Amino acid sequence: MRRLIDRRLLKSLWLTVSLLAMLAIPSLHAQDKCDPEVTLTLANDEFNAGHFYGLEAILKPCLETNTFTKEQRVRAYQLLTQTYLILENPLAAEDSYLKLLEANPEYVSSPDRDPIDVVYLSKKFTATPIFSWFAHAAGNVTMPRVITDHNVTPGSRQQYSIRPRWALGGGIIWNYNDRLTAELGLDFVNTSYGYFQDKIFTDDNLTMTEDQLALHMPLSVKYTYIRKGLSPYAYAGLSGSALLSANQNFLVVDRTPGETADEGFAEQTTELDIDVAFRRDVINRAAHVGAGFRWKYKLDYLFVDVRYSFGLNNVVRQDRLIRDYAVVGSDEPTFAAGYVDDFFRLDQAMISVGYIKPLYKPRKLKRARSTRGVLKDVKEQDND
Amino acid sequence: MIKGSLYISLMLMLIVLLGCETDRSVEPDFKNYFVKYYGAGGNQQGVDLVVNADGTMLLLGNSRQGDIQRFFVTKIDSTGEILSSRFYGEAVSSAFPEVAVDIEPTFDGNYVVAVQKTIGPGDRDAKLLKISPDLNVLDSVVYTYPGDEELVSVTPLQLSGDGFLLTGSTTSILVSNPPDPSNLTDPFNFRLDANLDYLGPIESLWDVGGENGNNDKGIKIIEQGVNNFTMFMQANPQGDLHFFKAPIDASGNIGGTGSFVQISETGQSYQLSHARVNSGNGSVLLTGSTASGQVYFVVLNSQLQTSPDQHINRGNQRLNLSLAGKINGISSAPTKSGDYLLLANEEFLIGTQTRSRLVLVRLNFLGQILNSQVFGAEGTYEGAGVAELPNGKIVIIGTGTLGNQQKMMLIKVNSVGQFLN
Numbered sequence A: 001m002r003r004l005i006d007r008r009l010l011k012s013l014w015l016t017v018s019l020l021a022m023l024a025i026p027s028l029h030a031q032d033k034c035d036p037e038v039t040l041t042l043a044n045d046e047f048n049a050g051h052f053y054g055l056e057a058i059l060k061p062c063l064e065t066n067t068f069t070k071e072q073r074v075r076a077y078q079l080l081t082q083t084y085l086i087l088e089n090p091l092a093a094e095d096s097y098l099k100l101l102e103a104n105p106e107y108v109s110s111p112d113r114d115p116i117d118v119v120y121l122s123k124k125f126t127a128t129p130i131f132s133w134f135a136h137a138a139g140n141v142t143m144p145r146v147i148t149d150h151n152v153t154p155g156s157r158q159q160y161s162i163r164p165r166w167a168l169g170g171g172i173i174w175n176y177n178d179r180l181t182a183e184l185g186l187d188f189v190n191t192s193y194g195y196f197q198d199k200i201f202t203d204d205n206l207t208m209t210e211d212q213l214a215l216h217m218p219l220s221v222k223y224t225y226i227r228k229g230l231s232p233y234a235y236a237g238l239s240g241s242a243l244l245s246a247n248q249n250f251l252v253v254d255r256t257p258g259e260t261a262d263e264g265f266a267e268q269t270t271e272l273d274i275d276v277a278f279r280r281d282v283i284n285r286a287a288h289v290g291a292g293f294r295w296k297y298k299l300d301y302l303f304v305d306v307r308y309s310f311g312l313n314n315v316v317r318q319d320r321l322i323r324d325y326a327v328v329g330s331d332e333p334t335f336a337a338g339y340v341d342d343f344f345r346l347d348q349a350m351i352s353v354g355y356i357k358p359l360y361k362p363r364k365l366k367r368a369r370s371t372r373g374v375l376k377d378v379k380e381q382d383n384d
Numbered sequence B: 001m002i003k004g005s006l007y008i009s010l011m012l013m014l015i016v017l018l019g020c021e022t023d024r025s026v027e028p029d030f031k032n033y034f035v036k037y038y039g040a041g042g043n044q045q046g047v048d049l050v051v052n053a054d055g056t057m058l059l060l061g062n063s064r065q066g067d068i069q070r071f072f073v074t075k076i077d078s079t080g081e082i083l084s085s086r087f088y089g090e091a092v093s094s095a096f097p098e099v100a101v102d103i104e105p106t107f108d109g110n111y112v113v114a115v116q117k118t119i120g121p122g123d124r125d126a127k128l129l130k131i132s133p134d135l136n137v138l139d140s141v142v143y144t145y146p147g148d149e150e151l152v153s154v155t156p157l158q159l160s161g162d163g164f165l166l167t168g169s170t171t172s173i174l175v176s177n178p179p180d181p182s183n184l185t186d187p188f189n190f191r192l193d194a195n196l197d198y199l200g201p202i203e204s205l206w207d208v209g210g211e212n213g214n215n216d217k218g219i220k221i222i223e224q225g226v227n228n229f230t231m232f233m234q235a236n237p238q239g240d241l242h243f244f245k246a247p248i249d250a251s252g253n254i255g256g257t258g259s260f261v262q263i264s265e266t267g268q269s270y271q272l273s274h275a276r277v278n279s280g281n282g283s284v285l286l287t288g289s290t291a292s293g294q295v296y297f298v299v300l301n302s303q304l305q306t307s308p309d310q311h312i313n314r315g316n317q318r319l320n321l322s323l324a325g326k327i328n329g330i331s332s333a334p335t336k337s338g339d340y341l342l343l344a345n346e347e348f349l350i351g352t353q354t355r356s357r358l359v360l361v362r363l364n365f366l367g368q369i370l371n372s373q374v375f376g377a378e379g380t381y382e383g384a385g386v387a388e389l390p391n392g393k394i395v396i397i398g399t400g401t402l403g404n405q406q407k408m409m410l411i412k413v414n415s416v417g418q419f420l421n
Helices: A003-033 A036-048 A056-063 A070-086 A090-103 A116-122 A332-337 A373-384 B004-018
Strands: A129-146 A158-160 A165-176 A178-198 A204-224 A230-257 A265-275 A284-296 A301-313 A345-360 B034-039 B044-049 B059-064 B066-075 B084-089 B098-105 B113-119 B125-133 B136-143 B149-157 B163-170 B188-195 B215-223 B228-235 B242-248 B270-277 B284-290 B295-300 B326-334 B342-352 B353-363 B369-375 B383-386 B396-402 B407-414
Touching: A036 A056, A036 A070, A056 A070, A070 A090, A070 A116, A070 B242, A090 A116, A129 A158, A129 A178, A178 A230, A178 A345, A204 A284, A204 A332, A230 A332, A265 A332, A265 B188, A332 B059, A332 B396, B034 B396, B059 B098, B059 B149, B059 B396, B059 B407, B066 B098, B066 B113, B098 B149, B098 B228, B113 B149, B113 B270, B125 B149, B125 B163, B125 B284, B136 B188, B149 B295, B163 B228, B188 B215, B188 B228, B215 B270, B242 B270, B284 B342, B295 B326, B295 B342, B342 B383, B342 B396, B353 B383, B353 B396
Parallel strands: B044 B383, B044 B407, B270 B326, B326 B383
Antiparallel strands: A129 A165, A129 A345, A158 A178, A165 A178, A178 A204, A204 A230, A230 A265, A230 A284, A284 A301, A301 A345, B034 B407, B044 B059, B044 B396, B059 B066, B066 B084, B098 B113, B113 B125, B125 B136, B149 B163, B163 B188, B163 B215, B215 B228, B228 B242, B270 B284, B284 B295, B284 B326, B326 B342, B342 B353, B353 B369, B383 B396, B396 B407
């Protein structure tokens, strides 16, 4: 009886070890067999020798274990695509080509390098990203464009000045195709401008600076002229913005001339700060044009961009031009500093540097190009 | 999903693009209401204004630049833009500085400015300056008179032949007969013809049975009929200052004993600042303050009945404006709708410093408060005059602190005193 049990135990143990060995061996075999370059050389040799049926088995271990580098995966799927086309297995060929594009979204088949049937097949696919995202940092200057001029001290002279500030933002790009894109951004923008009024009662002057924080949401349609290296682009669009804060600082200088020219002027100054967000429209809109260059950086892009934004609406609330009846002291700039906002739109010039991350999506085209179109392309490339 | 959102965003953007704002689509608000300062270097004070039928205005102000004291008139359009401006008086430091106190339109289309001219320490005289609509000087005369004359107002005459009546207060002993050392000031009136030639005063004018007090001042003389005038004044015959009226004949004589009639209610002291005829119904608006710091406002009917229970605004003479400071009634004006505009200054303390703000009140025909607005910032902001424009908007002339200096200030607001259309 005891001997029977021992024999049964030994048998079970043997079966378990055998099962584990069977499971482990293929993996060990695969790892052993997946020397990427050797495997690819072997696969090429087999392909050239016309041994198409064994190619998948040769390449599969390396593909499944991700042993190949990206470039080696491309070569492997090139071979598989050609092989399946020869074996008249179009579904497998398409699947291999898709995986090729996943390995290298920018892979473009060429009649010089690839068989013509692969070139035809390639025209059924694209890896062009549908969406990309971008981020940028910018410097900006803001310029009020006066609609109607308001002057508390008739006879004085006024002028606006620019004050450089910054912006940070990002957004999403919808790629209609390689050249035409629509972009929706969201920027956190710090802007500022200055206002100087002199000849106030001959010798006095007033300096005002306004600082704003806002969220801008530009929507643009962009055309890119694709070239190797630098690709220039231009765009136009509209943007909405939400004002987060607005503050004004005033410096009034009363200058009294001395009895003689040698005495110069006696100066007295008055300063005041006021939150003027109540006097600004919260939602503002603008139209913009811009241009720039983008550089290819690996699979992504770097860009330098210049944009000019034309304010479309008067940013000053007309019902709160002098006073907000809910805010005590809101009319202090008018009474104490002799200042009332002009009605104006805010223009803005922005220069930015940024990064574009395409979200490549290899896929089969819903409408593949015609044979005639492909041939035309091939001929053009030949002529080139 | 995202693509759809982009399309929707694009459509929304196109819609808002249609709303591009230009000077054609934006209301010219700052022409409809504004705050503007006028003057020159140094300090200026707004004194009075005249509103012409065409909406243009003449603003009268005083200016001090160092030791140079002058006055000026600025003509503006209804939007506050300067049409012309001119300073009067010597542009150098003068021992005889001139301070303007009143400007009135004359019936020949010109304007007359009442000016206080200092002759020496404690000796001021009255001066009258006649100017054309383009601010050129047509004539001017100084009325040298013994004692110190504080000039308050000028009244152009129409029914009694062209001419003018000046009033104010004087320390001249000649107007007390016999001279009374306890008498500090008496009202005076000067009657002038169209050429500014001097026709009066009558020296015994105020010796009417000792009815007047010892601290009396004429505020305004109104012309009720041909050679029929009434002087409104403040006087203290029984100690407290009160609003008074007294009839004046063609020669400047008071009507006789009992001619001085008290207008304000008994019980406390009142100071009269301004008197004005409502040309629409012949009523008279008297603006002043109580000693306790309230506005005291009286509307007399066209018969000038003085008893408090005969006042048109009986029961509402004292205005409770619910402001913390001391309120001084400064000026008032009738409106086309029958309401009254009342201008006051509120004095209050910030720390140890006295500040002031303007208060504009609209009262109905019975003197009940319809609305009120306060104007000014930290500093001194004082009103001097108020008027209704032909389009129903309101203008206030006064003085504001701009930076560290005082400037003549003009405020234009809508009919309820707001910076809104």
